[in-house]
Amino acid sequence: INAEYGTRVWEIHSLLHPKPDDLISTSRFFVREGELQIWDEKRRRKRKRYFFLFNDILLLTKKESHKRYWLRIHITLRSPYVSIEDADSAGYSFEFRLHCRSRSFILYAPNTELRKEWIEDLQKSIVGGHKEELENKKLQEMTKELHKDAEAEVVKETQKDPSEKREKKKKNEDKQESEEEEHPKEKKTNSAT
Numbered sequence: 001i002n003a004e005y006g007t008r009v010w011e012i013h014s015l016l017h018p019k020p021d022d023l024i025s026t027s028r029f030f031v032r033e034g035e036l037q038i039w040d041e042k043r044r045r046k047r048k049r050y051f052f053l054f055n056d057i058l059l060l061t062k063k064e065s066h067k068r069y070w071l072r073i074h075i076t077l078r079s080p081y082v083s084i085e086d087a088d089s090a091g092y093s094f095e096f097r098l099h100c101r102s103r104s105f106i107l108y109a110p111n112t113e114l115r116k117e118w119i120e121d122l123q124k125s126i127v128g129g130h131k132e133e134l135e136n137k138k139l140q141e142m143t144k145e146l147h148k149d150a151e152a153e154v155v156k157e158t159q160k161d162p163s164e165k166r167e168k169k170k171k172n173e174d175k176q177e178s179e180e181e182e183h184p185k186e187k188k189t190n191s192a193t
Contacts (some may be wrong), residue, residue, distance in 0.1 A: 036109055
């Protein structure tokens, strides 16, 4: 995974208050961040919030200053209960929805292009389909296959090779013949008795 994305996780962690305990992880990387509007059901209006999207979680924050974000909601995306809905049927509100087990979020992007990018990246985060993860899975599969081949090679090397058996048999036969040539009388005496 790209070191730049891992470094960004640490940077974001330092900007958040309160700090999420589980943000720093070797398998987590930064995907995107930006301001979106969210529908506030209680106040019946849109509110600006700043979002940090990682490969497996989404953080919804309130921007307090340039270097401080108040963590409002932490959403684990890798769940069968999480889905994204492209709800912009009217075509002018740039709306999409994130459905979780206990709550749904109505989100609004600033324009069509960003709306599309957020939906795509959220979907990839939900299913584990980011390029970096897919490459890592391929690498893991390749490594697993490599180890499997290496084990098979080791097994082949430790098994008796048929050509090795033939050579050993031939050496034994040659040794017997040379012994017979050196001690022909003993052999004949033994066979005569």
